[in-house]
Amino acid sequence: MKLLFAEDTHDLSRAVCAVLAHEGYEVDTAFDGEEAADLIHKNGYDAIVLDIMMPKKNGIEVLKELRESNIVTPVLLLTAKSEIDDRVTGLDAGADDYLTKPFAMKELLARLRAMTRRRTQYQGGDLTYKDLMLKETNFELSSENSVRLSIKEFELLRTLLMNAERALSSSYLLEQIWNEEPEASEDTLWLYISYLNRKLSAVASSVKILGSRGESYQLVSEE
């Protein structure tokens, strides 16, 4: 597992990196914000630790930049104890977690484990429900038969599957799936629900989506 540890205090960096390496992580170090940003754009990491107070570019700027370029790598921020505002700004800017300095090494390790665990479960996982399987890697929907979904169909079905048996309102679903497309309407959503229902029955699954145009939708199994 590969980490980036960005912290301008050399002694702290050296000590932490020694422990991380001992724990089996492969660690790159950066000592200012610009160096961190360069490394993030050049290399792929499984997790990034950013100190907020860094020269040249602070941790929050680095974080904002990488989220803007659609890098979704989990980020842990290191903040000073007193700076509540920093923590709020950091989380709002797309940080996954934070740790206040000074911190205990074993807490840092535990938070890194938790953060990377969430990521692997979320990314690699295939979603299953009753007789249905939805593959995250290739958008394949299968039961007795299989079809490939389009991106929007996949995102919609994934949201419904992660909330199986719960009623989700049209406005919530539109916001989740068509957030960037203001022209999408309840009719758009209804059409996609119709696609999915036909595709669910084409793969001969017992799963279907209940609900009518403009109302809430609920994924259930008739098993």
Add this chain to the structure above:
Amino acid sequence: MESIYGEHLPKLEEIRLEMENRISKIREEIRENVGMDTIEHCLSRIKSEESMREKCRRKHLPETAESALKIIHDAIGFRIVCAFVDDVYTIRDRLTAFEDCKIIKEKDYIRHAKSNGYRSYHMILQVRGAYYVEFQLRTISMDTWAALEHHLKYKKEIKNEELIIQELKRCADELASTDITMQTIRDMILE
């Protein structure tokens, strides 16, 4: 050499034409009622002497009219290519409604695609207790896929065969998905 079909060849041709006419009538009727053509095209053939003999040998059957007409059921074959998925089932229902025909076998490879991705509706009808006719019904995109897959089968020594088989399966699943999407759109237009 005598034909493997013996004296039956004219009769086979007669039944093929009769079925072709019935299908044209169905097509015309639906067009008048719904205003849309359900059938994109319809092909039929009498299996050639050569392929019938080859099939007998492959199945370890004597090369006789008995084998070609009673044991093997695709001496007369139809391929009906439809516009939309639902049309396949509409036509299926019309074919099974022929009063002088009996359904011998039905295989729905649309509902249960073959492991390589092949999709089609297969059906064998027996006409007036005597001759058999095989029907293959599918959509345009299923037909397109089958045409490409056919090339693969007859080309020996394909590089990356595993990858190509996997990719063809993906294409089949994507086309099937698109077929359903277009069907849903048509339903919505006709609503």
